Amino acid sequence: MAPLTPHWSQPSHPTIQKVMIPSDPNDFTTKSISLINLPPYALYAKLSFPPCTEAEKPTYATVQKGRDEHLNLNSDLVYINHSCEPSVIFDTTSLSILAGPRGLKAGEELTFFYPSTEWDMAQGFSCFCGAETCRGYISGAKNMKPEQLEGVWLNAHIRALLEERDAGVDGVKTKDATEEALKSALDQARKMVDAAQKALDTYKSIHGRSSVDDLGSTGGKGANRQNGVGSRELSGEMGGDTKVMV
Numbered sequence: 027m028a029p030l031t032p033h034w035s036q037p038s039h040p041t042i043q044k045v046m047i048p049s050d051p052n053d054f055t056t057k058s059i060s061l062i063n064l065p066p067y068a069l070y071a072k073l074s075f076p077p078c079t080e081a082e083k084p085t086y087a088t089v090q091k092g093r094d095e096h097l098n099l100n101s102d103l104v105y106i107n108h109s110c111e112p113s114v115i116f117d118t119t120s121l122s123i124l125a126g127p128r129g130l131k132a133g134e135e136l137t138f139f140y141p142s143t144e145w146d147m148a149q150g151f152s153c154f155c156g157a158e159t160c161r162g163y164i165s166g167a168k169n170m171k172p173e174q175l176e177g178v179w180l181n182a183h184i185r186a187l188l189e190e191r192d193a194g195v196d197g198v199k200t201k202d203a204t205e206e207a208l209k210s211a212l213d214q215a216r217k218m219v220d221a222a223q224k225a226l227d228t229y230k231s232i233h234g235r236s237s238v239d240d241l242g243s244t245g246g247k248g249a250n251r252q253n254g255v256g257s258r259e260l261s262g263e264m265g266g267d268t269k270v271m272v
């Protein structure tokens with residue numbers, strides 16, 4: 027795979043994103059760091075057209091936004107790595123990148139769950155994100171079991187494609203799609219309650235007020251989560267960065 031040659035002027039998002047490019051040409055661990063703090067589900071960036079353009083098929087530089095629709099990012103947003111415990115959400119319905127359920131902190135790595143947009147990736151890779159919930163080999167939602175996708179935010183086109191795939195077994199629809207959709211909505215709502223409770227607790231603790239866990243929040247996952255590589259680069263898709271490709 028040819029190395030990714032940025033054809034846009036860099037940095038493309040200087041106020042919100044810092045791209046960390048390793049100096050060692052054999053090190054493919056390019057990653058992106060957030061420069062801003064955001065509460066849960068707040069808007070991080072729009073996937074605007076332009077710079078985004080339609081793409082005919084998936085590549086290392088595209089994001090799937092519909093059943094047969096892909097977009098070229100044409101910006102530094104392409105350097106947002108995969109993680110199985112991601113910090114941001116690519117919402118292809120609203121063409122937005124949102125902070126994840128824990129919110130976003132300046133200095134935190136920007137990651138998203140590639141199978142939340144990608145049905146069948148051009149090239150799979152082994153994830154080393156280090157999360158307890160790491161799914162291992164990542165090649166798109168098409169190749170993942172339902173239990174591997176439980177509790178994860180997924181785009182509508184991925185949910186629809188999964189529904190079709192799983193209904194095809196023995197020609198019998200084994201799950202009630204409406205019930206599944208409502209369960210999923212409930213699951214997401216619970217996560218938002220947890221996130222809001224956590225935000226309130228944090229606010230109270232900062233302002234010297236005692237924390238009341240009146241909603242029985244389970245709290246978020248550990249804030250000290252270590253992101254591994256698990257990147258497009260690791261799969262060789264990008265083949266490193268251009269600044270070292272003299």
Ligand SMILES: [Zn+2]
Binds near residue numbers: 159160161162
């Ligand atoms: Zn992982």
